[in-house]
Amino acid sequence: MKVILNSDVTNLGEEGDICTVAPGYARNFLLPKGLVMEYSERNLASIEERRSEIEARREQKRKDAASVKERLEAEALVISMTAGINGKLFGSVTNATIAEQLAAQGIEVERKRIDVPEHSLKAVGTYKVRVKLYADEEALLVVQVVASNAQELEEKRSRLAGAAGQMKPSKEETPEAAEGSADAPEGDQESDQTSLDPEVIAMQQALEEEAAQEDADRSSPE
Structure with a gap:
């Protein structure tokens, strides 16, 4: 169906343009809202009488767009x-x-x-x-x-970094110590692991679980 636009219509055209659209789209949406009028010699003549006004509005829209840009x-x-x-x-x-x-x-x-x-x-x-x-x-x-919440996040990262630092050995292991550790019974190695500060371990685990929960919350449907 051929129509003349009374105003700008997104993805269709500008005021004064002549377009061809689906009849249902025209009758159910465009015509009831006054966005278009049916193409005819009479309506075309009416648009041409307003052509200078339409062009003036287009020029103003171009200026407005440049200003917004x-x-x-x-x-x-x-x-x-x-x-x-x-x-x-x-x-x-x-x-x-x-x-x-x-x-x-x-x-x-x-x-x-x-x-x-x-x-x-x-x-x-x-x-x-x-x-x-x-x-x-x-x-x-x-x-x-x-x-x-940038400050809160920075505090969390600092706590996590501090916890990770405390879990590392305070000094480098000597070759003799490393050899002794390797030869130590399995039970003694487990004892060394459990000698770490429980509060430090708990803090690191809590922060890691919090980060994992944040990921899970965001991945769930909104």
Whole structure:
């Protein structure tokens, strides 16, 4: 079915364009919403009378898109999310998340125009996100995802590193000691292992189990 666009329609065209669409799409969606009108000589003449106004609006849209592109590419968008000790996020950053953050800065962009790599960002880091603007104009937005609980994570990593350090021998084993250790009965070797500080071992195990649980929580369906 041939129609004339009354306004811009994503993935279809701009105001004043002539398009061919499925009859059902036109009758059930486009026509009831006033987005298009049926193609006819009368309607075509009506559009041509408004052609200068339509072109003026298109020019303004191009200028607006250039302005938005400049703002998007001027600086990185920083988004804070709760993360685990391994840097993976609890939740994810989607195009809706980015659209909300941009709106808070006074930049209005439809979320469907924001192309997030693999549909969502799931770990802290720096990413490049394409934002489709007007016509073929695009902006490359840098998104920095940071951990909102960074201090807590740093403390956990420090405790884990400290626990790992305490579990290592305080001095290098001499060849004689190593030989003696190798010749020692199995029961004596087990005794050496159990002589490590139980609190240190417990701390390391707890932190490792916490990291494993964080991974399990993120991998489960939302």
